[in-house]
Amino acid sequence: MDAEALARRLEEIPRVRLVHEPTPLELLPRLSAAIGRPVYLKRDDAIGPAMGGNxxxxxxxxxxxxxxxxxxxxxxxxxxxxxxxxxxxxxxxxxxxxxxxxxxxxxxxxxxxxxxxxxxxxxxxxxxxxxxxxxxxxxxxxxxxxxxxxxxxxxxxxxxxxxxRSVLGGLGYVRAAMELHQQAQAEGLGSAWVVVAVGTGGTLAGLWAGLTLLQSPLRLLGIDVGALWKNFPKTIARLAEQICARLGEPHRFPITEVPLIERTYVGPGYGVPSPQGNEALRRLARTEGILLDPIYTAKAFAGMLDRIENGQLGEREPVIFLHTGGLPALFAFEG
Ligand SMILES: Cc1ncc(COP(=O)(O)O)c(C=O)c1O
Structure with a gap:
C-alpha cells in the first residue's frame, strides 16, 4: 500500500488536531561523528500540547x-x-x-x-x-x-x-510511520533503524503496523523501559493486527517477530532512572544540547548506543531515534 492510499484510509477516521506536524527529523552531527554513523532524532517531543510527547x-x-x-x-x-x-x-x-x-x-x-x-x-x-x-x-x-x-x-x-494504548490510539502512530517513512525517503536514509522507547507498547504497535502496511525499508526496534506487563510481546503483536484490521488491511504479526528488547535496559525498574540512562542523557545534552527524559527516552537512548557500540544494530545504516518527549519528569528528579 502506498502512502497516499494509507493517508486516504486514515482520513476516513475522525481525528481532532492537537499536534504540530510533521515533527522535524534532525541529524545529530557531533554524536554521529563520535559514533561513526549518522544518528537522527525524530522530534515528537516538539509536538505539543503542554510540552508535548508521543x-x-x-x-x-x-x-x-x-x-x-x-x-x-x-x-x-x-x-x-x-x-x-x-x-x-x-x-x-x-x-x-x-x-x-x-x-x-x-x-x-x-x-x-x-x-x-x-x-x-x-x-x-x-x-x-x-x-x-x-x-x-x-x-x-x-x-x-x-x-x-x-x-x-x-x-x-x-x-x-x-x-x-488502543486501536484508535495506535492510528496516531500509523500516521507518524507515514510521516517518518516520507521524511526518511526524502533524506535518502534507505533501511535506517528506527529506535523507540516502549512503555505500554502502543507507539511500537502503531509504528510497526504503519511501516509494514507501507512496506517501508525502515527497520524498527523498541526498547522496553518498564518490564511492566505480562505477555508483553503477544499484546503488541495482537494490537498491531487490530490496527491493520481497523484500516481494512488485515495482516498477521507473529509474536516471534515483535521488534522489542525486553528488560535489558530497564535498570532498577519502571519510573526509576538508571545509571546507564542518566549517562546517555548527559551525553546527548553535552554533545548536542538536547535533553531526554530520565524514565523513557534516556533508557532507550542508552539501549540504542549500547547496541550500536556492540555491533547489534546493523553496521553502517543510519539510526533514527524517536524522541517521544517526557521532559517534565526531569523536574521530578532533582539531584
Ligand atoms: C516520554 C515517553 N516515551 C515513551 C513512552 C512509551 O510509549 P508507549 O506507552 O506507547 O509504549 C511514553 C509513555 O508510556 C512516554 O511518556
Missing part, C-alpha cells in the same frame, strides 16, 4: 471519539510521573473536556514535574493509595479496575486506556 498523536483519535460519543469527562491513569496523563489533561482542556487522572499511589506532599503541570491544568487527580505493584500486571485487568473505580468516583466518562 501521547499527543494518539489523543487526536481518542478524543475525537470521545467528542463523537458526546462525553464531557475523560478518564485515564498512569504512574505518578505519567506524561500520558499530563498530555491527556492538556488536550482535554483544549477541547473543553474535564480531565480525571487516576494514580495507584498516595498523593505526594509536593507536586513536581508532570503532577505540577496537571495541577496548573486543573485536572482532577485521584490518588489511590493501593494497587501499586512492581510485579508485571495484565494491561486488560488494570484498565478494567480503573474503569470500575472511575464509574464510582466520576460517573459517566470516556475511558482512555493506560498510555492511550
Amino acid at each position: 501521547k499527543a498523536r494518539k489523543l487526536e483519535y481518542l478524543l475525537a471519539d470521545a467528542l463523537r460519543r458526546g462525553h464531557r469527562r475523560v478518564v485515564t491513569y498512569g504512574g505518578p510521573q505519567s506524561n500520558h496523563a499530563r498530555i491527556t489533561a492538556a488536550a482535554a482542556r483544549r477541547l473543553g473536556l474535564e480531565p480525571h487522572l487516576f494514580y495507584f499511589a498516595p498523593r505526594p506532599p509536593r507536586l513536581t514535574g508532570n503532577l505540577l503541570l496537571n495541577d496548573l491544568l486543573e485536572a482532577h487527580m485521584h490518588f489511590l493509595p493501593f494497587g501499586g505493584t512492581s510485579r508485571p500486571r495484565s494491561i486488560a485487568w488494570t484498565d478494567f479496575l480503573v474503569r470500575l473505580l472511575a464509574w464510582l468516583r466520576v460517573g459517566p466518562h470516556y475511558f482512555i486506556p493506560v498510555g492511550g
Whole structure:
C-alpha cells in the first residue's frame, strides 16, 4: 500500500488536531561523528500540547471519539510521573473536556514535574493509595479496575486506556510511520533503524503496523523501559493486527517477530532512572544540547548506543531515534 492510499484510509477516521506536524527529523552531527554513523532524532517531543510527547498523536483519535460519543469527562491513569496523563489533561482542556487522572499511589506532599503541570491544568487527580505493584500486571485487568473505580468516583466518562494504548490510539502512530517513512525517503536514509522507547507498547504497535502496511525499508526496534506487563510481546503483536484490521488491511504479526528488547535496559525498574540512562542523557545534552527524559527516552537512548557500540544494530545504516518527549519528569528528579 502506498502512502497516499494509507493517508486516504486514515482520513476516513475522525481525528481532532492537537499536534504540530510533521515533527522535524534532525541529524545529530557531533554524536554521529563520535559514533561513526549518522544518528537522527525524530522530534515528537516538539509536538505539543503542554510540552508535548508521543501521547499527543494518539489523543487526536481518542478524543475525537470521545467528542463523537458526546462525553464531557475523560478518564485515564498512569504512574505518578505519567506524561500520558499530563498530555491527556492538556488536550482535554483544549477541547473543553474535564480531565480525571487516576494514580495507584498516595498523593505526594509536593507536586513536581508532570503532577505540577496537571495541577496548573486543573485536572482532577485521584490518588489511590493501593494497587501499586512492581510485579508485571495484565494491561486488560488494570484498565478494567480503573474503569470500575472511575464509574464510582466520576460517573459517566470516556475511558482512555493506560498510555492511550488502543486501536484508535495506535492510528496516531500509523500516521507518524507515514510521516517518518516520507521524511526518511526524502533524506535518502534507505533501511535506517528506527529506535523507540516502549512503555505500554502502543507507539511500537502503531509504528510497526504503519511501516509494514507501507512496506517501508525502515527497520524498527523498541526498547522496553518498564518490564511492566505480562505477555508483553503477544499484546503488541495482537494490537498491531487490530490496527491493520481497523484500516481494512488485515495482516498477521507473529509474536516471534515483535521488534522489542525486553528488560535489558530497564535498570532498577519502571519510573526509576538508571545509571546507564542518566549517562546517555548527559551525553546527548553535552554533545548536542538536547535533553531526554530520565524514565523513557534516556533508557532507550542508552539501549540504542549500547547496541550500536556492540555491533547489534546493523553496521553502517543510519539510526533514527524517536524522541517521544517526557521532559517534565526531569523536574521530578532533582539531584
Ligand atoms: C516520554 C515517553 N516515551 C515513551 C513512552 C512509551 O510509549 P508507549 O506507552 O506507547 O509504549 C511514553 C509513555 O508510556 C512516554 O511518556
